[in-house]
Amino acid sequence: MATDPGVRVTVVSRANCHLCDEAKEAVARIATELGVGWTEVDVDGDPALLDEYSDLVPVILVDGKMHGYWRVEEERLRRALR
Secondary structure (H helix, E strand, O other): OOOOOOEEEEEEEOOOOHHHHHHHHHHHHHHHHHOOEEEEEEHHHOHHHHHHHHHHOOEEEEOOEEEEEOOOOHHHHHHHHO
């Protein structure tokens, strides 16, 4: 997961996932708009994440806690980051 204290949002995703691509685009746009750092982690590269989130990707974590999955609720994410 993110170790940089400036990173507040993590997108747990996997390759060849169209919902993951959409989530990353939305998170990137919102993070840029609000001046917030974000990162992406591959669920298939971490056994613990795979066990916890495999059926839910993309998963959006804010400050290390699950904020949502499958789709980014943009206004809700903005509120969480303000």
